[in-house]
Each structure stands twice: as structure tokens, then as C-alpha cells.
Amino acid sequence: MKAAVLEAVKKIVVRNDVAPPQIGPRDVLVRAKACGICGTDVHIWEGDFFPTFPLIPGHELAGEVAAVGDEVDGLKPGDRVMVDPTVTCEECHFCMINRQNHCLRWNAVGVTRDGGFAELVRVPAKNCYRFENVSFSEAAFCEPLxxxxxxxxxxxxxxxxxxxxxxxxxxxxxxxxxxxxxxxxxxxxxxxxxxxxxxxxxxxxxxxxxxxxxxxxxxxxxxxxxxxxxxxxxxxxxxxxxxxxxxxxxxxxxxxxxxxxxxxxxxxxxxxxxxxxxxxxSFAIRRTYDRAFKLMERGAVDVKKLLSEAMPVEELPRGLEMMKKGTAPMKLQVVF
Ligand SMILES: [Zn+2]
Ligand SMILES: [Zn+2]
Missing domain, CATH: 3.40.50.720 (NAD(P)-binding Rossmann-like Domain)
Incomplete structure (x- = not known):
């Protein structure tokens, strides 16, 4: 599959030969449709935090379900989903005191594990929110929201x-x-x-x-x-x-x-x-994705005017440069 792979600090390469991810019984394989480029991606690209290479970045993801694991209920191929990137253990001290964003085994799709700047992405089924009323591009704003x-x-x-x-x-x-x-x-x-x-x-x-x-x-x-x-x-x-x-x-x-x-x-x-x-x-997301999802789906927050450019994944390096220089007029997204 095609994916943008961060191989080292400031070295992002778009490849056509990346092996598609294998999914576990409770995972979903998402076919990426839109994935926002975020200031955090610039920090990751520059090695400021969470650098584990190789990494496919992209944590503001919306797409279509391509396949589901054996134990997944309620999602099927073809469903349109927004993805909460946060993966927590639900067992550690911080999870037990409801500060899941400080989970000792905190992971995030596109930050510490492979993310949405790829044609196919493995995500836990429970992180997927099925939607109907908005476009993929709008749906990809749910994560920052x-x-x-x-x-x-x-x-x-x-x-x-x-x-x-x-x-x-x-x-x-x-x-x-x-x-x-x-x-x-x-x-x-x-x-x-x-x-x-x-x-x-x-x-x-x-x-x-x-x-x-x-x-x-x-x-x-x-x-x-x-x-x-x-x-x-x-x-x-x-x-x-x-x-x-x-x-x-x-x-x-x-x-x-x-x-x-x-x-x-x-x-x-x-x-x-x-x-x-x-x-x-205020660090990342703490059980707030569901409310953001409702604000988005019900139109209480309008994101239609926030997108300034949708680009193919090949142009991600240019997008990151624009973000770094502050020349992006508004949000940039990678679209598939
Ligand atoms: Zn972000
Ligand atoms: Zn935890």
C-alpha cells in the first residue's frame, strides 16, 4: 500500500510498497479518506517528542471500514468512521483515576503507532465512531475538536x-x-x-x-x-x-x-x-471524543471553512514545511 513513512528525524518518504497492517480480533482496518496535518505532526517530524522510527504519522483520521476483526460487533465494511487516536490500557494508575491521557502505556494512532497518512490503517474497533451526515474532510476535524x-x-x-x-x-x-x-x-x-x-x-x-x-x-x-x-x-x-x-x-x-x-x-x-x-x-484527549463527535455530527461546530488545501499523500512533505513556516492559510489535509 501507499504510505508516508517517517524513517528518521525530518526524513519522511512516501512509499508504494508498505505492507498493509494485520488486524487483531478487536481491530478494524480503515481505508483512509482524509487525514489532517497538525502542528503535532511537525513536532513528531522534527523529533521533538515520541520519536519511534519508522512511523506512519497522521492522527486526525476519517475513512471507510475495509475489514473488521472476528470479535468486532456493530461495524462492517463500508461504514464511514471517524477515529479517536487515543489508545489507553485501562489498568494503570492514571487510567484508574480517569486521567487516561496520562496512561502509563499511552499510545496514539499516528503518534506512537502507525496512523492515517497511509491507504490502510489498523485501529481498535472501540476507537471508531460511525457517521453519516458530514463529509470525510469534515469528519477529520473531530480529533482536533x-x-x-x-x-x-x-x-x-x-x-x-x-x-x-x-x-x-x-x-x-x-x-x-x-x-x-x-x-x-x-x-x-x-x-x-x-x-x-x-x-x-x-x-x-x-x-x-x-x-x-x-x-x-x-x-x-x-x-x-x-x-x-x-x-x-x-x-x-x-x-x-x-x-x-x-x-x-x-x-x-x-x-x-x-x-x-x-x-x-x-x-x-x-x-x-x-x-x-x-x-x-491541556494534553490531547480525555474521553472527549464522543462529545466532539456530537458537536460535529449535529453541526453545533462548523468546520466547513477550516480546510484550505487537500493534498495527495505525496505532498505531505510540502504540507509539513508549510505548517512549520506558518504559511498554511488554514487546515491542510491529506486525502486519498
Ligand atoms: Zn492534532
Ligand atoms: Zn493506563
Missing amino acids: ACVVFGQDRARIEIGSEVLVLGAGPIGQLHLQASRANGAAAVTVVDIVESKLALAREHGATEVVLADNALSAKLKKIAPYGFDVVIDATGVARVFGDSIQYVKNGGRYLVFGVCGPQDKVEVSPFEIYRRDLEIIG
């Missing part, structure tokens, strides 16, 4: 709150819509690209602000006491350091965008103490 739903849970967006989203890429656009769905009275979105801000307006942003030298003054005007929740969706460490000032006293900062593992910023412990701030992390 499930991460966003977990982040929203972590940030505890309250009805009537004022939210600031930094970064208007696909993740920022999803946080914007999810914050509105959670009852935020106002969501302000910041980016350095006008077209992304225009899209944020379409997705219900109450204010959009171009990040320039006057950013601080502009945000102070919108929220003189700061925002109840600030969400970083840029993954740029400097943005985090510079934007703690925008959290209202007693408010929360959600660190959502993925920075490099070596990145450092200066923060003032005194400020966190004195202003009662909460700095909150």
Missing part, C-alpha cells in the same frame, strides 16, 4: 464569561466556536493575519484584533479588567509570556498551543500569587 473540548473542560468556560483566543488558525477557530457554545458572552480573537481574523468574525468572534504594537492598548479597551479566560492557540512561547497580563484577576490561562519542549519564558510568581491566576495545561 476533541482536544479543544478537553481544553474547554479544563478552562471551565462559564456562561457569560469573556474569553480571549490568541491565534486564529484551525485550533483558534474551534476554541472560538466552542467558547460560544459553552456560553461565553464575548470572544475576542487575536492574530497577525487579517484573513484569519475575517474568518473568526464569521465564526462568531465579537471582536477581532490584529496583533501589532498597539495590541495591549486595544485589548485593554475591549476588556479593561482583563478576560476571564485567555486561551493560547499559537504554540509560540513568547505569546504565552506576553499575554498573562490579559487575564482578569482570579481568571484562567489555558496553555493549549504546543510549544517546543525546550522553550522557556519568564513569568512572575508574584503576579500569579497576587492576581489569583490559574495557569492550566
